[in-house]
Each structure stands twice: as C-alpha cells, then as structure tokens.
Amino acid sequence: MREKPIILWFRQDLRLADNPALTAAAATGAPILPVFVLDDETPGKWALGGASRWWLHHSLDALADALSEHGCTLHLRRGDAAVQIRTLAAETGAQAVYWNRCYEPYATRRDGTLKKALREDDIAAESFNAALLFEPWEVKTKTGTPPKVYSPYWRAMRLLGDPPPELAVPEAITGFEGPLAGDRLDDWQLTPRNPDWASGFKAIWHPGETGARDRLDWFLETALDDYRKGRDFPSKPLVSRLSPHLHFGEIGPRQVWHRTIAHCLMTGRDPFSGSPEHFLKELVWREFSHAQLFHNPDLPEACLRPEYENFPWDTAEKPLHAWQRGQTGIPIVDAGMRELWQTGYMHNRVRMICASFLVKHLMVDWRAGEAWFWDTLVDADLANNAASWQWIAGSGADAAPYFRIFNPVLQGEKFDSGGGYTRHWVPELADVPDRYLHKPWEAPGNPAPDYPSPIIDLGLGRARALAAFKDLKNGSWPDIAACA
Numbered sequence: 001m002r003e004k005p006i007i008l009w010f011r012q013d014l015r016l017a018d019n020p021a022l023t024a025a026a027a028t029g030a031p032i033l034p035v036f037v038l039d040d041e042t043p044g045k046w047a048l049g050g051a052s053r054w055w056l057h058h059s060l061d062a063l064a065d066a067l068s069e070h071g072c073t074l075h076l077r078r079g080d081a082a083v084q085i086r087t088l089a090a091e092t093g094a095q096a097v098y099w100n101r102c103y104e105p106y107a108t109r110r111d112g113t114l115k116k117a118l119r120e121d122d123i124a125a126e127s128f129n130a131a132l133l134f135e136p137w138e139v140k141t142k143t144g145t146p147p148k149v150y151s152p153y154w155r156a157m158r159l160l161g162d163p164p165p166e167l168a169v170p171e172a173i174t175g176f177e178g179p180l181a182g183d184r185l186d187d188w189q190l191t192p193r194n195p196d197w198a199s200g201f202k203a204i205w206h207p208g209e210t211g212a213r214d215r216l217d218w219f220l221e222t223a224l225d226d227y228r229k230g231r232d233f234p235s236k237p238l239v240s241r242l243s244p245h246l247h248f249g250e251i252g253p254r255q256v257w258h259r260t261i262a263h264c265l266m267t268g269r270d271p272f273s274g275s276p277e278h279f280l281k282e283l284v285w286r287e288f289s290h291a292q293l294f295h296n297p298d299l300p301e302a303c304l305r306p307e308y309e310n311f312p313w314d315t316a317e318k319p320l321h322a323w324q325r326g327q328t329g330i331p332i333v334d335a336g337m338r339e340l341w342q343t344g345y346m347h348n349r350v351r352m353i354c355a356s357f358l359v360k361h362l363m364v365d366w367r368a369g370e371a372w373f374w375d376t377l378v379d380a381d382l383a384n385n386a387a388s389w390q391w392i393a394g395s396g397a398d399a400a401p402y403f404r405i406f407n408p409v410l411q412g413e414k415f416d417s418g419g420g421y422t423r424h425w426v427p428e429l430a431d432v433p434d435r436y437l438h439k440p441w442e443a444p445g446n447p448a449p450d451y452p453s454p455i456i457d458l459g460l461g462r463a464r465a466l467a468a469f470k471d472l473k474n475g476s477w478p479d480i481a482a483c484a
C-alpha cells in the first residue's frame with residue numbers, strides 16, 4: 001500500500017533552504033505534496049495588492065522549478081485556504097499537514113482553527129517558525145511583558161542568544177505521485193496585462209530563492225561596509241533591497257543574520273559594531289514590527305494611541321491623488337512616489353519623507369497611505385507597513401513625536417544634494433539648478449514649466465499640523481479649513 005503523504009503548505013516561505021516545515025516533513029521519509037493556495041477571501045481587505053501579485057507569480061514559478069529538481073511537483077489551488085487544505089487532505093488521504101507560521105491576525109485565527117479541525121479528522125498538523133529570528137512571544141522584558149519600544153526589544157532579543165542555525169536543503173525529498181487536479185499558475189493572471197504597469201519591475205527584481213541569495217551576497221560584498229551612513233542616501237546602492245525576498249520568505253532572517261555574521265568573521269570584522277550591527281538592527285526592526293502586530297492585531301486599522309482616532313484628517317480626494325501620482329510639486333516626495341509606481345519599491349529615507357508629508361503637511365489619514373503602499377509595494381508587509389505608518393503618524397507605540405515633521409526641502413538637500421535621485425524620477429526638473437532643485441518654486445525664470453506648483457505651502461502646512469497635534473492632549477481639534 002502507498003504511504004500516506006504529508007502536505008507541505010507553502011505560504012510566505014517560498015524557499016527550500018532553511019525551511020523547517022520541509023526539513024521536518026522530509027525527515028519522516030513520507031512522500032511530500034507541496035501546495036500553495038491563492039486565498040483572496042480570508043485576508044479580507046488585506047488580500048494581496050497588485051505589486052505583490054506580480055511578485056508572487058514569479059516567486060511561485062521559481063519555487064516550482066526548484067521543487068521539480070527534487071522530484072516534487074508544486075500543486076496549486078485557489079479559494080478559502082482552510083477549506084482547500086482540508087479537501088486536499090481528504091482527496092489524498094494525507095497523514096499530516098506541515099506549514100511555517102504567519103503572524104497576520106487573519107492567518108493566526110485561521111491556522112488555529114484549521115489545526116484543531118485537522119486533528120479531529122485524525123490528521124497531524126504541525127507548524128514551525130521560518131519567518132522570524134525568534135517568536136514574538138519569546139522576546140520579553142524582565143517583567144515578562146512584550147517590549148513596547150524598539151531598544152528594549154533589541155536588548156531582550158540579544159539576551160536570548162543566537163537565533164537557531166540555518167537549515168540546509170534536505171538531501172532526500174520524496175515527491176508525492178498520484179493523479180490530482182490543480183490550477184495552472186498562468187490561469188491565475190497575477191501579472192498585469194493591458195496595460196502592463198509592471199513592465200519596469202523585471203529589469204530590477206529577480207524573485208525566487210536564487211535571486212534572494214544573490215542579492216544578499218551582492219550586499220555583503222559591496223554595500224555592507226558603508227551601510228550605516230550610506231543607507232540614508234537614495235541615489236547610492238547601499239541598502240540590501242532584500243525586503244520583498246524576506247516578505248515572501250525566499251530567504252529567511254536567520255539566513256541573513258548568520259551569513260552576515262559569518263561574512264564579518266571571515267573578513268576580520270566585528271559583526272556587532274558599526275555598519276554590520278546597524279544592518280542586523282534593521283533586520284530586528286522587522287521582528288519588532290511583527291511582534292507589534294502579533295500583540296496588537298488591530299495595528300493595521302486602529303491607532304495604537306486611541307486619542308489619534310479623533311484627529312481632524314482631511315478627507316478631500318485631491319491631495320491624496322496628487323500624492324499617489326507624484327504630482328505634489330514637492331520634488332523629493334514626487335520622486336519617491338514615482339519610484340514606487342515604476343519599480344514597486346521606495347527607498348526607506350524617502351518612504352519616511354513621503355509618509356510624513358502625507359500625514360502631517362497634507363493631514364491625510366495614515367490609513368490611506370498605508371492602503372496605497374499595500375497595493376503598490378512589492379515588499380508590502382502587513383506588520384512592517386502598519387507599524388511604520390503608525391510610527392510616522394505618531395499614533396504608534398514607539399512612534400515619532402508629533403512635532404517631528406520632516407521638512408522635504410531640507411531632507412532633499414541633505415540626502416539628495418546632487419539631485420541624482422530626484423532628477424532621475426522627476427525629469428521635468430532636469431534644467432533646475434542644484435541650488436533650487438528641492439524648491440523649484442524659488443528658481444528665477446521658471447526652469448521647470450511642466451512641473452506642478454506645490455500643492456501646499458510647506459510653512460503653512462507645518463503650522464497647521466502642529467496646531468492640530470498640539471491639541472491632541474486636551475482633545476480640542478482645530479477646524480482645518482480655518483487653519484489652511
């Protein structure tokens with residue numbers, strides 16, 4: 001009689017190396033049935049955005065190729081994931097379902113219920129950690145509570161010692177053989193056509209495990225040494241751009257952590273000082289965001305500081321649309337928003353500037369910016385996106401103070417002084433002298449006739465936001481129309 005298979009349910013862990021669910025399944029010697037379920041229902045409003053769908057298509061393609069080299073066929077299903085997995089288990093007589101954990105609230109709810117249901121059906125259900133250095137519930141303060149601020153989080157995490165080592169790809173994987181109906185990837189139509197707005201993505205990104213590994217190798221060899229200072233300059237190739245690979249689990253944070261340390265030791269450097277430590281700390285911001293989401297399931301929808309719910313947001317459509325299209329008349333903001341649209345990515349420094357401009361100068365609700373990023377980023381990640389927007393808005397746990405309002409002119413002059421980044425994305429500014437690049441409205445002779453005037457006077461916008469935020473504590477909100 002044929003041995004019952006183990007279903008290996010791929011989710012945000014689209015890789016073979018350092019994949020604990022795969023390692024555990026392969027160790028049993030049972031035939032493995034790898035499956036991915038496209039579920040547009042369970043996540044509700046957080047179903048995959050357009051840029052993420054593009055990435056997923058290519059990542060699944062790469063995963064299917066990698067699995068086939070090990071004699072396995074990636075099986076595709078679409079619909080409510082819990083229903084699909086139970087159906088597949090019944091169809092194949094599976095003995096077990098293994099998966100790596102996700103931390104989105106809808107996923108933890110669904111997975112808990114599914115685990116119980118499978119076990120009631122006499123099917124083993126096991127989950128593993130492939131996405132984080134440590135589980136969110138493992139990192140605690142001395143009093144046993146989850147750290148609410150980043151620095152204590154980092155310290156508490158370091159007290160746990162090194163994260164578990166990276167797992168190799170299992171040497172022997174037995175693929176499940178049997179007739180089984182499934183979907184074709186192309187039929188899911190995850191990539192855009194008519195128009196193909198993602199045409200610019202292909203030249204920049206290489207989704208999949210190999211692309212992720214190559215990117216980390218490139219970063220360690222060429223950029224790590226200058227990361228600490230260089231990471232703030234969007235025209236310089238001094239950040240890793242690993243975020244979409246990490247989000248889709250084409251590389252795990254433990255791999256990044258251990259390879260960074262090994263690289264430092266091999267080249268005679270201390271991994272816990274200067275640029276290498278700074279990079280490891282950024283990786284831990286990702287952990288901190290996931291912990292925040294895990295402990296505050298409402299993080300993507302509700303202000304962690306409830307008083308912010310009464311903030312007098314401007315709900316007019318015009319400012320939001322100008323921001324989304326990169327037509328605000330503020331050069332560094334427009335450069336960032338256009339980079340985002342054309343590549344699915346925006347440099348972190350510019351993300352902060354664009355987000356601050358939207359929330360503070362334009363007084364648009366951070367959730368509108370969060371939703372736009374969700375649709376357009378290839379690294380759209382519920383934890384990182386929500387935590388970062390709340391940080392910028394000031395409504396988060398460990399948030400920027402309300403009076404920190406990025407001045408986009410000064411930010412542009414400081415971090416893109418040569419204008420390489422801004423001119424690349426906003427070619428209408430090509431003839432504006434460096435001195436006026438970040439404030440073209442002051443340039444004599446109108447050197448950028450095709451570029452819009454600023455949507456808001458920056459001084460007035462700042463004063464309006466400060467007035468509104470100042471009243472936060474006593475609860476009296478100004479009339480924004482009167483302030484404008």
Ligand code: FAD
Pocket residue numbers: 231239240241242243244246247282283284285286287289346347348351352355373377379380381382384385386388389392
């Ligand atoms: P690197 O500088 O090379 O950092 C390495 C890795 O560390 C990143 O890949 C990422 O996984 C992690 N990391 C770095 N900075 C942060 C951070 N501030 N918070 C959490 N993790 C971090 N990041 C996302 O992955 N998805 C998002 O949806 C997202 N939305 C954001 C929204 C706003 C408004 C802001 C200000 C930031 C957002 N970030 C998001 C965080 C950060 O901008 C990106 O992770 C980073 O720019 C990715 O580029 P990189 O891989 O080159 O980063």
